[in-house]
Amino acid sequence: MAQIRTITRSGTRFYFDPDKPDLKVPGVTSIISMLPKPFLAFWNAKMVAELAVDSLPFVQQMAERDRAGAVDYLKGAARRYTKARADLGSDAHDLFERLIRGEHVGRVHPDLEPYRKHFHEFLEAVNPELVRAEDIAWSDQHGYAGSFDAILNVWLDENGKPTPDRSGERHTVITDWKTSKATYPDVALQMSAYAHADRIIGPDGTSEPMPDFDGACVLHITDETWEFKPVRIDSADVFATFLRLREVFTWDREVSKTVLGRAIAKAAGQLVTGTQRRAK
Template sequence: MTVPKINTITRGDSRFYVNPESGAKAPGVTSVVGMLPKPFLKFWASKVVAEYAVQNLGDIVGIALRGDADGAIDYLKRAPDRETKKAADVGSEAHDYFERMAKGQAVGRVHPELKPFVEHFGTFLDEFQPEIVFTEETVWSEAHDYAGSFDAFATIQGEAVWLDWKTTRSGVHAEVALQLAAYRHADYIIRPDGSRVPLPKAEGGAVLHVRPEGWKLVPVNCGPESFEFFLHLREVFRWEKEFKETVIGDPLNEGAKPTRRTPAPRARRSA
């Protein structure tokens, strides 16, 4: 996971970037892409809960027999969250190593669990000799009101590409094209002091997928077509976070109980 260099805030389950100059807030790229439906997550979560139940049957029964049925239920239902956090922690630590290696910095001692990731990333650097131009920076779009932090922009075998490091067990998913397209079609790179860097031109995008068992560099189509789909999701995000709570009013008959809802906070657009 890329750690933003500029300030962010969280509203609900969404991240908003705070413009260091104007204070304007813009939703993050990954939060916008998160508007995509993910029906597979329901089955994944069910499987994780079932696995935890089987693997920890004695503990769960013990909790229930002590009269804490709610505790047993809570332990099981939080199993997917524990699994997700573990994967996120590994990904964040691996990203930290990747950033330092991409900048030519020494990584020092590496935890045994992360050593394969570091070795594979080193092999990628040796084999492809990428010219790293930017790492772990933030892009901003005033035109479409979003921001996001990318892993790297580099020239590989003569082509300038937006790069994303992935360590997920499930592989490279199609929505990464939307993520990279958002970076590619933003307005500029913004620094923590508010200074702006012109957005570099790119021929495309790629994902470096690193797992303990190996690595692969995968080209990604992040052109105008992918960006159009991202912009549709940006509108879905606006519906979900800004607009849908405002469309249902009070009933017109006097005897009905009012059901007016409080509008959600609205993300301010950059000037």
């Protein structure tokens, strides 16, 4: 079996079916990016303003030598912050996968040490059983795919609290690790998309049906604390919203490029007089 491969085009990740190399589908996170996020404009402006104020003498000196460079430096504030956070998140996800698989992890970078400590606390407090990790959820019916963090078995008491001795009732949950400042509602769309996919594709390209889930959870870990939260993934409400975003994605990336035809009439252009022609 061929391994699954991905490409990124214009910020969108596409996954290729290992059995049908010509078939590609968009990634779950790219589809969710169709959600309107007006707060990002304010946040981006705030990042630029704070950088300008905090480094005013430096920016002034830069602007005197290279105005365009100073503008690029300021407008890249949010991008640089986002990349730094994404790099830390990737390293943390790699660490979490090693730990959930039972691998011994020795010393880590000081920036990752709080995340290692908190993940160990999670393992002790919940004592989950790993079913799958870092595989691809693929929807043949709706045409999307995405890499999920983990499928776990957790044992809960009648109040929905973990029983680390596994004396409670077993629940199979699709699980996501988050290292952002907070957890946001769109994680429900992400988890619902994974849970309602048709199959799982492993690293070697082999497929098996997606299991039935009792629910979903998100493990939110920061350098200061951690918490394990249930997430709604019901089809009538949450998954239905994701599917509408899937339609918006098709509109944005495909249909919108076909709806405007060439002009069938237009302005004739500005009159050029004989005097103007002779003057050239």
